[in-house]
Amino acid sequence: MSQPPDFEARLAALEARMVEVAADAAAARHLAAARDRDLADVGIKVDANRSAINALGEQVASGFxxxxxxxxATAAGQVQIAELLTRLIEGRSNE
Structure with a gap:
């Protein structure tokens, strides 16, 4: 059985393409691993920010x-002052 005349050229092109596909697959694996690391980093940062926000919320609630x-206490003091002033005014009007 004889081979077509362009068989060697087609085989060489196919082999070259396989090298390119293997390189593309390696690059895709590398990018996927980097994406996984980036997502893990983002998750850590989100958790840290959530903790910080919760801590600030507790401080704000405590401050309120x-x-x-x-x-x-100020309102109670003002009530006492008002009562004392009322007594003082009433005492002067009875004189």
């Missing part, structure tokens, strides 16, 4: 509680 306590 503290401010609310101070405002309540």
């Amino acid at each position: 509680t503290e401010v609310r306590g101070k405002l309540d």
Whole structure:
């Protein structure tokens, strides 16, 4: 059985193409591994940011509680001042 005249050229082209395909596959594996590392890094950063945001939220809540306590104390002091002023005014009007 004889081979077509362009058989050797076609075989050489096919072999060259196989080398290119193997190189493309290696590059794809490398890119996929890099993507996996990048995704892992992003996941770590997201977790760190979530922890930081939660910690800040707790600080803010604690700060609001503290401010609310101070405002309540101030309001109580103002009530006492108002009562003292009322007594003082009433005492002067009875004279």
